Amino acid sequence: MRKSSRRRRGGKAHANQERWLITYADLITLLLIFFVVLYAMSQIDIKKYETLSKALQMQFNDADSLIEKGSGILDGNMDDPDKFPTPPPTASSEPSPSSGEDRNQEQELQDLLKIIREYVKDYHLEDEVFVVDTPQGISIRLSDRFLFDLGRADLKKPSLPILNRLSSLFDKLSTTISIQGHTDNLPIQPGGLFQDNWGLSTGRALSVLRYFVDVKKLEEKKFEVAGYADTRPVAPNDKEADRQKNRRVEILVLRRE
Structure with a gap:
């Protein structure tokens, strides 16, 4: 068991x-x-x-x-x-209104460049007026000795014909025009109307603006003004010939962004 x-x-x-x-x-x-x-x-x-x-x-x-x-x-x-309907064309295949405006503006700028160059050549102003096409727009550089007396911002009479010609051209443009004053790097002599190059460069740019607006009656909204003193030279400030190039009023007819 x-x-x-x-x-x-x-x-x-x-x-x-x-x-x-x-x-x-x-x-x-x-x-x-x-x-x-x-x-x-x-x-x-x-x-x-x-x-x-x-x-x-x-x-x-x-x-x-x-x-x-x-x-x-x-x-x-x-x-x-x-x-099945054919798909509509894409936006890139059709010219936009802005592209047509850009072409018209570019043609205006090229016409302006041509007219001013012919004027400078006809009146033998090559030493006083320099015109060039830049990425920003058409640059018109006016020598200070052509526009002003030393240390002053009052326009000289010999400069008025070129300003008159420019005003007649600017009146037809629809773009912004920047008026910029520039000096060399030498300090302002004591006892003058301006304390430094900032005041002198701005005063000279304002004199050109007031001629276009007050005398020639162009629209104020066309313009902008700036004084840069000696901060934007186009040549070295080591000799008189180059300093003379830097003393200028530059009128820049801007391209539309």
């Missing part, structure tokens, strides 16, 4: 504890079959996809189209190219 009882206790100790793996494997197999069936059912019908794509493209390209007009997916006529 004891031996029989011992055998029964030993048999329980060797029972199989991994039967759950069979159920788990069956579940994984069923899931695999399920996904295979889903994949088989989800094959894309290329023809239907192209039809849908064309219909959506037509609706986005033609914002005024209505569904009732019958050019939708269920029409059966989607393969007819006449059913």
Whole structure:
């Protein structure tokens, strides 16, 4: 009896504890079959996809189209190219109004450059007036000895004809005109009207502006004024000939940004 009882206790100790793996494997197999069936059912019908794509493209390209007009997916006529309107041209293919204005302004500037150069040549002003086309616009540099007496900002009479000619040209322009005063790096002599080169350069630029606005009656909004003293030289300040180049009033007819 004891031996029989011992055998029964030993048999329980060797029972199989991994039967759950069979159920788990069956579940994984069923899931695999399920996904295979889903994949088989989800094959894309290329023809239907192209039809849908064309219909959506037509609706986005033609914002005024209505569904009732019958050019939708269920029409059966989607393969007819006449059913799809040609997309409108993009903005880049059409000239914008601003590009036409820019061309007109550039023509104005080139005409201005040509006229002033001819005037300078006809009146032999090459040593007093220098005209050049810069990225900012047309630069007209007027020598200070042509415009003013030493240390003063009152316009000299010989400079008035060129200013008259410029005023007649500026009156027809629709762009901004910057009048800029410049000096060399030598200090102002004591006892003058101006304390330093900043005051002198600004006063000279203002004198040119007032001639255009007060005498020639040009619109104030056309102009802007600045005095830069000796901070923007066009030549080194190491000898008199170069310092003379730096003493100037520069009229800049600006390009539109």
